[in-house]
Amino acid sequence: MTHPVTQVPALLRPRDSDALRAELRRAAGASTTPVFFGGEVHGQALVLSEFVGTWTSGLRGLVIPPRSGLGGRVVDQKRPVSVADYKRASSITHDYDGPVGGEGITSVLGVPVVVGGVARAVLYAADRGVGPIGGRTVDCLVQSSRRLANEIAIRDEVDRRTRMWSTLxxxxxxxxxxxxxxxxxxxxxxxxxxxxxxxxxxxxxxxxxxxxxxxxxxxxxxxxxxxxxxxxxxxxxxxxxxxxxxxxxxxxxxxxxxxxxxxxxxxxxxxxxxxxxxxxxxxxxxxxx
CATH class of the missing domain: 1.10.10.10 (Winged helix-like DNA-binding domain superfamily/Winged helix DNA-binding domain)
Structure with missing residues (x-):
């Protein structure tokens, strides 16, 4: 990015997906839950991009609008949502039963990464057995979402300050x-x-x-x-x-x-x-x- 008078470095922001992936791996390492995945919110839609422990590529690149499926509900409500038996859950829409079933996933937890009152990403933990996601996994994923929210907030502020400097x-x-x-x-x-x-x-x-x-x-x-x-x-x-x-x-x-x-x-x-x-x-x- 070049400005007409003063050469200001391109925005320093690394890829947020790298930080998201690191948090998923961190949560996976501290938990016995077999599957973790997540993605960033682009516009209003959640795009799944990062995976740990998955068997297939069926979930990769999935675009989830607000209120659609479990992830869309998480983005819309900006709070954690879980289901113990995905196929039979009546609290979510079932637009993604195909790719979810292809992974053999039954219980799922989704936790939003909220920055400034806006959901910027969603972190998931999932198991292939019926039953609620364990408390340790919940704690790990919530802590990861908080760390990631703090990191994104810092990066946002760096971008804002860098743009202000461009007025020099x-x-x-x-x-x-x-x-x-x-x-x-x-x-x-x-x-x-x-x-x-x-x-x-x-x-x-x-x-x-x-x-x-x-x-x-x-x-x-x-x-x-x-x-x-x-x-x-x-x-x-x-x-x-x-x-x-x-x-x-x-x-x-x-x-x-x-x-x-x-x-x-x-x-x-x-x-x-x-x-x-x-x-x-x-x-x-x-x-x-």
Whole structure:
């Protein structure tokens, strides 16, 4: 994705299906239930794409509209739904008896991945014996859905912040936009810590570094390079926004004493005698937005 003035990296978002697949495998490894599968919601329809323990390809690529079958009901109601005997269940439509029967599946549990009040994916656990899905499997799948919802929410916010950065133009940037971009820089650092995907973390670190260099307008080549730890940069990025030590501690979920320690260490490395001077020198070196 190329913008006419500033080259902004393509959206950093990895494929959400990869995270979904990882959660299915994680749940399968922690449970004795033989079959797990799922998919993302595209528009309003659920598309099954990820499978663990299936025998056939009959479910692959299945498109499930809202309220159709068990999965469509899960998407529509945004809550877990289960049936102990799929063929005889009266609580769901039976549009997919063919592919479900082809897998020999009888009991099924579907759990939605809800982000911002919208079902974004559905995770399933299924057994080939009649009877309700076990409590351990239910717990594993619910935990997986929560982790995946949190990861998708983080990725959504990264995309939103990246798009906001695309408004940056070369030349003079007004003070309001500059402060907004610095706020974005601080938030992106927070999202870097929270992201569960190592590659996404690496790309986010590169993005925050690039944003810092862009806003500083300095290459940092005229001064001795300074290496600050991620936590030291986190603290300085929030101090640059005018936060007190107590506010920084709350935002980073650390103790006030830890904030003081990181700040002292950063000041020492930057040869700064005040928090303000530390921020100025970090910006001048291209370490901070």
């Amino acid at each position: 133009q070369t030349g003079q940037v007004d003070a309001v936009l500059t402060e907004e971009l610095r706020d974005i820089h601080a938030d992106l650092r927070g999202l870097t810590r929270a992201a569960g995907d190592p590659e996404l973390q690496r790309q986010l670190r590169a993005l925050t570094d690039r944003l810092a260099r862009t806003l500083s307008g300095e290459s940092g080549q005229d001064e001795t390079p300074v290496a600050l730890s991620p936590r030291e940069l986190d603290v300085l990025s929030h101090i640059a926004l005018g936060c007190t030590n107590h506010e920084v501690a709350q935002r980073l979920s650390v103790g006030p004493e830890s904030v003081k320690s990181y700040l002292r260490s950063a000041m020492r490395k930057l040869d700064a005698h005040s928090r303000h001077e530390a921020v100025v020198k970090a910006r001048r070196s291209g370490l901070l937005a």
